[in-house]
Amino acid sequence: MEINNVEFSNTRYDEMQYNYCGNSGLQLPKISLGCWHNFGEPDDADEARKMLHYCFDNGINHFDLANNYGPPPGSAETFVGKILKEDFKNHRDELIISTKAGYQMWPGPFGDGGSRKYMIASLEQSLKRLQLDYVDIYYSHCPDPKTPIEETIGALDQAVRSGKALYVGVSSYSPEETMKAVKIANELGTPITIHQPYYNMMSRFIENGLMQTCKKHGLGMIVFCPLAQGLLTPRYLDGIPEGSRASKDYSFLKKDQITPKLVQKLQKLNQIAKSRGQTLAQLALSWAGRDKLITSVLIGASRVSQIEDNLKILQAPEFSSEELDKIDVILKDD
DSSP: OOOOOOOOOTTTTSSOOEEEOTTSSOEEESEEEEOSTTSSSOSOHHHHHHHHHHHHHTTOOEEEOOTTOTTTTTHHHHHHHHHHHHHSGGGGGGOEEEEEEOSOOSSSTTSSSSOHHHHHHHHHHHHHHHTOSOEEEEEEOSOOTTSOHHHHHHHHHHHHHTTSEEEEEEESOOHHHHHHHHHHHHHHTOOEEEEEOBOBTTBOGGGTTHHHHHHHHTOEEEEBOTTTTTTTSGGGTTSOOTTSGGGSTTSSSOGGGOOHHHHHHHHHHHHHHHHTTOOHHHHHHHHHTOSTTEEEEEEOOSSHHHHHHHGGGGGOOOOOHHHHHHHHHHHHOO
């Protein structure tokens, strides 16, 4: 395989903010790149490569993946792995690469869940696709009620002890499940470093227990879908535009979610964004990362210009208490 002689910016760390992940020594950039959509079998492979380059050139050194990212499942790891080997070979020690296991990947009883069999086999497959010897963070992607949590966390411990993961985390675990995972992991000697939950202005459930649990036990948090599948962008300020995610039958964002009441909320939030010199998307990203407990905010992108726009939150002013109060009033208005 040809190795590209890529020259990255010598000032790539000058502007980015890095936060310690809970009580660990791991630091993550304020913004991380989620490689879910647009990295599986990308329509524009050159643009996808440019996005990875642009991120690294601007201090985003964390690329977040999962075994099932694509579509099709596994293809995002394959594509990103190819770019890592061709373009980032000399910079592996500067990168944080994460992956996860939990959702359906292959037929049969060991193709998903939280069993040791599945978790270890999936990690081996992920490493082959990524063409790496280890990942920096390995997650249990979702709780598995049919498998003892001791077994799932034991598999994460095994991943670290085998040298195939440096840190471990959980995603979409409830506060109670998180507490159990932390206790087991601490007893094994491989602490849970990070939790990855769904969080944005339209979905604030982690504020009711999970954030407090992570703070108490020294876990960092990296939040995904901070733009609510594109809802918290200017696209929906006037309803549902043609070609948007909500206009498609297979999207996670459904047409019936875009109510007149919701559009009014978005328009009010957009006015606050304008008063801060931000776009609605920038406001949403800044808001999602406003708490010091939030180590990083995961963004998705389909083109470099979106990442460039998102990076502007690094220069955004801190929220005033008045601004946060106004936002709360808007969000709580039913």
